[in-house]
Amino acid sequence: MTATAVRGIGVPVKRKEDPRFIRGKGTYVDDIKLPGMLFMDIVRSPYAHARIKRIDVSKALAMPGVIDVITGEELAKANLAWMPTLMGDRQMVLPTDRVVYYAQEVAAVIATDRYTAADAVLAVEVEYEPLPPVLNPFEALKPDAPLVRPDREQKSNHIWHWEAGDKEKTDRVFQEAEVVVAQDLYIPRIHVASIETCGCVANYDPATDKLTIWMTSQAPHAHRTVFSLVTGIPEHKIRIISPDIGGGFGGKVPVYPGYVIATYATLKHKKPIKWIEDRSENLQADSFARDYHIHAELAATRDGKIRGLRVHVVADHGAFDAAANPSRFPAGLFSVCTGSYDMEAAHIQVDGVYTTKPPGGVAYRCSFRVTEAVHTIERMVDILADELGMDPAEIRFKNFIQPHQFPYKSPTGWEYDSGNYPAALQKALDMIGYQELRREQAERRARGELMGIGISTFTEIVGAGPSHTFDILGIKMFDSAEIRVHPTGAVIVRIGVQTQGQGHETTFAQIVAEELGIPVEYITVEHGDTDTAPYGLGTYASRSTPTAGAATAVAARKIREKARLIAAHLLEVSPDDLEWKDYAFRVKGAPDRYKTMQEIAFAAYTNFPLGLEPGLEAECYYDPPNLTFPFGAYVCVVDIDRGTGQVKIREFLAVDDCGTIINPMIVEGQIHGGLTMGMAPALFEEIVYDENGTMLTGTFMDYLLPTAVETPHWKTAKTVTPSPHHPLGAKGVGESPTIGAPPAIVNAVVDALSHLGVRHIDIPITPAKVYRILQEKGVAE
Amino acid sequence: MIPGPFRYRRVRSVDEAVALLSQLGTDAKVLSGGQSLIPMMKFRLAEPSYLIDINPIPGLDFIEERDGMLRLGALVRESTLERSSLVRQRYPILHDTAEVIADPLVRNLATVGGNLAHGDPANDHPATMLALRAQVVARGPNGERVIPIDDFFVDTFVTALQPDELLTEIRIPAPPPRSGGAYLKFERKVGDYAIAAAAVFLALDEARRITQAGIGLTNLAYKPLRAVDAERALLGQQPSEELFRHAAELAAQATDPVSDLRGPADYKRAVARTMTLRALRRALERAQANA
């Protein structure tokens, strides 16, 4: 078997999932239709905070085609008015007495079709007594602030306090420091806005006593466990199927009230129930990302050596702490905010706060708050450079963790697996012509033009995670793969993670192809069905390749070990006389005597050695020894229009290092997409509330996803520094660019204005914001 | 999002449309391109009892120059306008306008007539038509009347059209020699309404004095705006950067924008000035090329 035939690791294999998608034959949740299916639509709160005085469902119920209207009171009787969150809080499914955010679910209508259901929603009469909204987390912390969660024992809006690093040592470093810079940064609330909204089809079949839920889920197994715990239905009687998912980005990790109500409704009516969100519902009520109010300080020597980082964050969590983080990490992996830089000490504090806004704290294509972390350090390094009059590239080279320092123990306790930061940055600077750009900038400045160059040299932290530290509701964050090689050498692989566009059906097949020497077209990858796939924690936080990818490699290697025994039997040599070379077991010293995996597979069912179990299957539940730490160096060049404040990205180069690359075509595609989702919050996207707590950005008219016109032609390049602990050396890539791009863009815009004394601008950098600065500095046209 | 129920009537002539409108009154809405109306219906911001679909009316999609006028049928699609070589060559300001309305797919259905009849100050054609001194032709039960564009926009979403009248045609004076126009829109992204946009039309005499000046502004007041003072300042003058800056300043002063997600009012006013200035420059370039 040749590499050309196998098309394993490193080959740009065309995606196996595409033939169905390009024909319009994908199966997304709204494509599922069952006989007798009913439709659910949701009545939502027009207030951010209100007491519910009365819900009158009579008019809605009287409408032809309306089957039922479900309220919180009814759910309370079934003990389902509340559900647990992943963070140990609880969340309303439907309210019994009060609403705590705008567009919160208030009641659910069940009707024979979606048009009738939509009409009936308008016929449900709810009487509210408005209460004062709590919108600013700093105000929320004041003793006289209205209480968002009177149901809790603790009578304040403070949720938790969390710390990492060494306070004493950090304070000492700051006391001694020659230079300290400080900055407030706000990373606003944003929304993943996958083009497919969320929804489900829940179907309880009394004949089999089985509950099947097709659901837009990035983590079907974990969701099944949650459903079982919430409803009391045993896990084997619940089947969750994630069909094709139209983008996830973290927004399909949480369990939303709609899923639970639909499930309740199917159990009650014994008919399939379909619930599909509108875009407005999706933007207004589904989990948000970010919303971090950050105060950061950096201590350094006068010649630019960073000594310490001190950060305090006030995190707005909305009305319930329903963030999607590993349980022991209420602030996710934010403490990786020392970034790519070697420093003596760091101390990080985060306070979680309730406000009358939707719950959330999901990723937005990010590994548990690492975007916030990278934004903080990458901005602070530039601010320090500005303070010291140093070039932003120079200060980075001066402070990088050096290649020989890996594995590197960070001041907040992380062990970075591998990296070569100077090489990545040097490559980026050379490719983009950094010195030439600086020269051009000086010329343009002399002419009064505003041009900026921004650098971001980020370190990601992905692949959660090792069982000693990482769990969700107690379930350790391993992941799994199961491989069956059939007699003809065709393979089925089942994995515990769930693709939402990342191309798992292709890349996981490539891993198996590489490990077993079986051509990729003979390998089918299945996932997303809890009845058939092995238990796994799902796809988010760039964890698929680091965890399930490793599991797949290890399972394949188990198969290979068994195959060695069969090959030895077939070749009549000792297993020790065989070596795995060029995708076959070959007799050492006589490489022409060999058996391919296809031949071995056939023998595994037809001619296996006595005493050996027939068949050729293996599974692996992989508990990663560490996280992986992809990194990159990005350079962004912007021009600013002095007449409008518009920022135009002229050029953007991303040099990424995600370790071993399984499919370069897919990796590049992930980077393009991630860069676009990095640019979006840097320049366009923000969730905005008015003073009543009404969301002003509840449609795509005002929540601004960039089109092909606003998006630049991204340029990409790579370095390859394999992970030493991952079986394939791979690290994961889907989120790096989302994390690295925003500070590169902000740094570029600030750089364009730095000669005017501008040191920081919060995202999104809208034209209006820039123009005001231009006016203040007297350079507006 | 599901529109509320309504009755649907398809009409095949203007007379049929007018008869139905007279009969149904304010219960009825005219369905033209539908690209603003249908989303409003989905949000139940519009709940007409009847939709009168005028799309099947033949012959309402003409683009022709006749008797010193460009005549646009009410059903001319924005995408047709955008692709018209007549428009591109003789009325580049209209081409400018058409190609920045909403997005290319919306423009395949959206109509010029609808863009005006909606009375939305955020729509793009109103400013251009104001700058061009267009006329709107409406047909009602008592026949046809021609409404000067200055009288057409009454209030936000309110035009001079009566409930029983149908907008059938837009007339634009053919450009004299040494004239040119331009529409410049600054938007947050494709598909958005303008933060500010300016339509400028200029004509020069042989001595290079400005003999006609039209400036219309988008999304900068409760209704589409004509910058009368700025126009007046230009008339009789020879174009210069200084003059244009002065006119742009006057145009900005004429605006009364509201603060919203697109930016605070003073910012919009500033962008109005920038757009006006840049549109003046471009209009002048075109006028000079058209000598």
Added chain:
Amino acid sequence: METLPIQVTVNSRTYTAEVEPRLLLVHFLRDVLNLTGTHIGCDTTSCGACTVLWNGRPVKSCTVFAVQVDGGEILTVEGLERDGQLHPVQEGFWEEHGLQCGFCTPGMMMTAVALLNENPDPTEEEIRKAISGNLCRCTGYVNIVKAIQYAARKLREGATVHVGGA
């Protein structure tokens, strides 16, 4: 409730149906004809996931009533492949990795088909403008542009395909 008879040719097949006037074309295609390749991504005519060709022009089928297309011809993603032969645009999206989650893809491809009908050799800028009514959250558009350029090349080289209406 009023219903009206309509006759529509979708992907070369003629269908007759009685529909409520408010039935959106996208729901007619998806829920009545079971052509679920056309997707819904927003409420505001913003995302273009529902793009189909109506008499050859790409339109957002969430902003057209089914009654309006009476007597017309609709082409959806399901109608692109002919006799087992992928349309060059479909092929381009596959070859150039122009899709990830696949949700915006049908609408994006329909826009691309219409663009190439009109302009067989578009520049990158023209492509980007043409697809600016279609939102993609996964790809960052670079490979979508490449996919359309691939299809354009293929079409210019004389691939025999039907394009447009039916």
